[in-house]
Amino acid sequence: xxxxxxxxxxxxxxxxxxxxxxxxxxxxxxxxxxxxxxxxxxxxxxxxxxxxxxxxxxxxxxxxxxxxxxxxxxxxxxxxxxxxxxxxxxxxxxxxxxxxxxxxxxxxxxxxxxxxxxxxxxxxxxxxxxxxxx
Numbered sequence: 001x002x003x004x005x006x007x008x009x010x011x012x013x014x015x016x017x018x019x020x021x022x023x024x025x026x027x028x029x030x031x032x033x034x035x036x037x038x039x040x041x042x043x044x045x046x047x048x049x050x051x052x053x054x055x056x057x058x059x060x061x062x063x064x065x066x067x068x069x070x071x072x073x074x075x076x077x078x079x080x081x082x083x084x085x086x087x088x089x090x091x092x093x094x095x096x097x098x099x100x101x102x103x104x105x106x107x108x109x110x111x112x113x114x115x116x117x118x119x120x121x122x123x124x125x126x127x128x129x130x131x132x133x134x
Contacts, residue, residue, distance in 0.1 A: 031058040032110055032131035039118045040125040108133040
């Protein structure tokens with residue numbers, strides 16, 4: 001259940017945007033491989049890492065992301081809509097739900113940042129997913 005929540009949050013948070021600012025759009029286009037995930041600066045003890053593949057996302061154009069996830073050596077793909085907002089924010093839409101997350105692009109490294117209750121104890125902690133351009 002926690003993995004499903006993580007997947008949904010990842011998809012929702014990576015695909016958000018609500019501004020006409022497209023200055024970062026071209027630089028996000030392409031495929032990105034997830035290289036780390038932290039909550040409050042620490043890798044969670046219960047973080048699942050599949051030995052068969054690495055999660056990734058591909059910004060197809062200025063409105064669509066394909067998210068690829070590995071679980072028990074099986075791959076799944078999800079299509080989400082996104083829109084870039086001003087101030088380094090992305091709005092992601094999936095299944096009628098919309099979320100907004102922060103992003104930071106430094107060269108070939110993309111950071112997705114959002115508040116999350118990863119430990120399900122009511123604390124909203126900073127989650128950071130780090131991606132490298134493939």
